[in-house]
Amino acid sequence: MEKARSDCPISCSLDVFGDKWSLLIIRDIMLRGKVSYSEFLASEEKIASNILVNRLTVLEAEKILVKEVSPANKSKFLYSLTQKGADLLPIVIEIMDWGAKYNENCPRRELGKKIKKDKAGVVKELSQELRKRVK
Amino acid sequence: MEKARSDCPISCSLDVFGDKWSLLIIRDIMLRGKVSYSEFLASEEKIASNILVNRLTVLEAEKILVKEVSPANKSKFLYSLTQKGADLLPIVIEIMDWGAKYNENCPRRELGKKIKKDKAGVVKELSQELRKRVK
DNA sequence: CATAGTTGTTGCAAAATGCAATAACTATTT
DNA sequence: AAATAGTTATTGCATTTTGCAACAACTATG
Numbered sequence: 001m002e003k004a005r006s007d008c009p010i011s012c013s014l015d016v017f018g019d020k021w022s023l024l025i026i027r028d029i030m031l032r033g034k035v036s037y038s039e040f041l042a043s044e045e046k047i048a049s050n051i052l053v054n055r056l057t058v059l060e061a062e063k064i065l066v067k068e069v070s071p072a073n074k075s076k077f078l079y080s081l082t083q084k085g086a087d088l089l090p091i092v093i094e095i096m097d098w099g100a101k102y103n104e105n106c107p108r109r110e111l112g113k114k115i116k117k118d119k120a121g122v123v124k125e126l127s128q129e130l131r132k133r134v135k
Numbered sequence: 136m137e138k139a140r141s142d143c144p145i146s147c148s149l150d151v152f153g154d155k156w157s158l159l160i161i162r163d164i165m166l167r168g169k170v171s172y173s174e175f176l177a178s179e180e181k182i183a184s185n186i187l188v189n190r191l192t193v194l195e196a197e198k199i200l201v202k203e204v205s206p207a208n209k210s211k212f213l214y215s216l217t218q219k220g221a222d223l224l225p226i227v228i229e230i231m232d233w234g235a236k237y238n239e240n241c242p243r244r245e246l247g248k249k250i251k252k253d254k255a256g257v258v259k260e261l262s263q264e265l266r267k268r269v270k
Numbered sequence: 271c272a273t274a275g276t277t278g279t280t281g282c283a284a285a286a287t288g289c290a291a292t293a294a295c296t297a298t299t300t
Numbered sequence: 301a302a303a304t305a306g307t308t309a310t311t312g313c314a315t316t317t318t319g320c321a322a323c324a325a326c327t328a329t330g
Contacts, residue, residue, distance in 0.1 A: 005155075005180040009234030009241040010162050010227065018155040019286090020140075027145050037308055045140040048288050053309060075296035075307060084237055091229040092145065098226060099144030102219055106144040120255070154317095172277055183319055188278060210276060210327035 016062050017088070021047055021055050023095065026064070026081075026088055030130065031111065035078045036070075064088070066135040086130040090123050151197050152223070156182055156190050158230070161199070161216075161223055165265065166246065170213045171205075199223070201270040221265040225258050 005011050017023055024045055028034040034043075040052055047055075056079065059065040064085035070076035097115050100108045108115075114122050140146050152158055159180055163169035169178075175187055182190075191214065194200040199220035205211035232250050235243045243250075249257050 004238075004240065007238075007241050008159075008162075008179070009231045009238060009243075009247065011159060011180055011234075012238045012241050013230045013234035014155050014158060018153070018158070020149050020153040021287095023149060023153070024143075024146060027143075038306080041308095044143070045146055046288095048290095049309070050289090050311085051287065054286095073297075073307085077308075087233055087236065091226065091233060094226040094229050095148045096144045098222055099146075099148035101222065103139075103142075103144060103147045105139065106142050106147050108144075112144065156318095173275080176277095183321095184278070185280085185320090186318065189317095208276085208328070212277075 016058075016064075019055075021045075021051055022059060023088070023092060025052070025055055025059065026085065027092055029065070029079060029081055030086070030089060030092060031126075035080065036076060037079075040079075059085070068135075080133060080135045081130065083131075083134050086127065086134045089127050089130060093119065093123055093126075151193075151199075154190075156180075156186060157194060158223070158227060160187075160190055160194065161220065162227055164200070164214060164216055165221070165224060165227060166261075170215065171211060172214075175214075194220070203270070215268060215270045216265065218266075218269050221262065221269045224262050224265060228254065228258055228261075 004015055017026070024043065024047070025040055028040055028043055034040060037052065037056070040056075041047065041049060056065065056067070060067050060079075062084075063082055065079050066082055068078050068080070070078050093115060096112065097119060100106050100112045100116075111122070139150055152161070159178065159182070160175055163175055163178055169175060172187065172191070175191075176182065176184060191200065191202070195202055195214075197219075198217055200214050201217055203213050203215070205213050228250060231247065232254060235241050235247045235251075246257070
């Protein structure tokens with residue numbers, strides 16, 4: 001990482017994932033079961049391949065993601081969350097809830113509705129699920 | 136706002152504040168009692184004046200901030216949060232907590248320690264405080 | 271009328287992003 | 301082994317955003 005702008009924890013966090021793409025990759029792994037470059041590339045937001053490589057590299061360097069060779073296919077890499085990455089869950093959930101609340105064109109789906117009913121319960125449940133597959 | 140990349144609430148939220156500066160301005164208003172251009176400009180992260188103007192304009196257009204003439208000084212403007220802006224509090228708190236947890240060089244100060252002890256309580260308390268001064 | 275305070279604007283360089291084409295490597299098929 | 305397909309990148313170039321420094325417009329104050 002380049003030098004921090006300040007020692008404010010918010011500023012330091014934004015130094016890492018304060019951009020339009022990083023948290024979407026995290027979302028894909030965290031909530032959509034995606035694990036590979038090609039799956040991230042296929043997401044509806046259409047990230048460019050050079051940006052994707054750059055973000056994966058940064059997130060790996062920050063120890064938010066881990067990159068491994070797929071056991072089933074040696075030409076494929078699998079990305080998974082570390083505990084540090086999994087701990088981004090509450091942030092992702094809060095951002096999702098705010099976005100759904102204030103965007104007419106962002107319908108709450110299954111998870112969004114559960115969050116509206118019982119946010120803390122969802123975070124607790126999902127963080128337990130994530131713990132099973134963190135690296 | 137430009138066109139949304141998708142109808143995912145996370146993506147839509149990041150379309151609005153997915154950058155390194157917007158949430159720092161929000162932080163200044165929300166947690167540090169700052170209200171004016173010159174105060175934001177003086178923050179330790181050293182935002183450039185053209186970026187600051189741009190972010191304030193965007194945040195106002197998104198109805199996250201409201202800009203008013205200062206009653207005490209007609210050449211001064213005051214920025215305050217709307218309810219939509221105040222509802223970013225849980226996101227800001229979670230980002231602060233994660234940043235403090237994973238950065239050695241980001242000491243928890245008073246608020247950070249309270250968050251570690253009772254995050255939900257802090258959010259509840261601060262959101263009540265904010266409600267008193269939302270526009 | 272001079273000065274300071276506040277909120278911008280402008281110009282230019284640097285960095286990040288977006289887009290399209292292509293390449294390297296592996297696995298599979300013929 | 302040659303051809304094909306799948307996966308993960310790299311490269312070049314145009315566009316956009318950011319960073320930095322200087323300056324300008326407006327308003328209060330003395």
